[in-house]
Amino acid sequence: MDCFVYVLGSRAKNRPLTYVGWTNDVTRRLKQHNTGKGARTTRGRAWVLLHSEWFPTRREAMSREWHLKRDRAFRKKLALAIKINTTSAPRCSPIHSTTPLRSP
DSSP states (O other), X not given: OOEEEEEEEEEETTEXXXXXXXXXXXXXXXXXXXXXXXXXXXXXXXXXXXEXXXXXXXXHHHHHHHHHHHOHHHHHXXXXXXXXXXXXXXXXXXXXXXOOOOOO
């Protein structure tokens, strides 16, 4: 089963926010977050995909999610990309998304 870990980015007043999660379908999950049907902490904001990684199993994806949630330096680096690449508009535009990584 294909699983993905993703990092979303948004702006709240004058600070960037990130959200880390895992899913089977990144596109569907991003739409859920942006329509208010995602995690409670993501409701009411415009989110963009900053980073995603592919994993062959749910267990590996959940493990990586756990590590990314604790890697503040990595998320801060991604969040700074939002700060640099956004204007005064309240909505963010996509910064970049990585293509899924496939195991050899």
